[in-house]
Amino acid sequence: MTPPALVLVPGLLCDERLWRHQAGGLADLAGRVLIPNVTGQDSVAGMAGSILRTAPERFALAGLSMGGYVSLEIVRQAPERVEALALLDTSARPDTREQTAARLALIELARAGRFDEVWRTLLPKIVHPDRAEDPGLRSTVRQMAHAVGPGGFERQERAIIGRPDSRGDLPGISCPVLVLCGRDDALTPPHLHEELADGIPGARFRQVDDCGHLSTLERPEAVTRAMRSWLEPLTDRPTKDTHQKS
DSSP: OOOOEEEEEOOTTOOGGGGHHHHHHTGGGOSOEEOOOOOSOSSHHHHHHHHHHHSOSSEEEEEETHHHHHHHHHHHHOGGGEEEEEEESOOSSOOOHHHHHHHHHHHHHHHTTOHHHHHHHHHHHHSOGGGTTOHHHHHHHHHHHHHHHHHHHHHHHHHHHTOOOOGGGGGGOOSOEEEEEETTOSSSOHHHHHHHHHHSTTOEEEEESSOOSOHHHHSHHHHHHHHHHHHGGGGSSOGGGTTSOO
């Protein structure tokens, strides 16, 4: 069987650096690895549509955080094109009022020319407490944030605020699914991933120890191993079985 293309969708204020280890570590299992730019639209539907217009006809799909919201929307728009789905450090739920208020406050900071305060405010919430002062991780988060920029950040936040409740769609997902999170993810705690895994027939749930929200950067080797186990069955089974659970 021809290896599937692999689409890796970044999260809020992230770019291809979020997936650097996985893109390299999974390249032998994928025909192509694509990491789309998700800074140009202000809705998850728009982001999903943009990815679908440029992606191969069929592909495996993974998304982290906001990328998970977009991945669920892609499955909603074109389920027949997704051969396998990985949802990392994300949720099927819509924004709460409190979350929306916090996002709007960060948008105002960015509009006021205080964009550096945005990623610095988010950092303690998106990495394990023991890693908040790690210079390499801080540098990567800062570089990704500035690559997205204030305008892209506002569009992404408005997309997140307006995202739909995906819980009702979970039982209809029929491709192989990996649900993974950091055990210490403060933004999207493990119980939200248990909800995802329980709602999707046959989904596999993995937790990564000593890890916060940015699992692909914090524990890259563990995440890549889990994703290899998710992708490997696609490379050695007949095409006609693509949508059957392994």
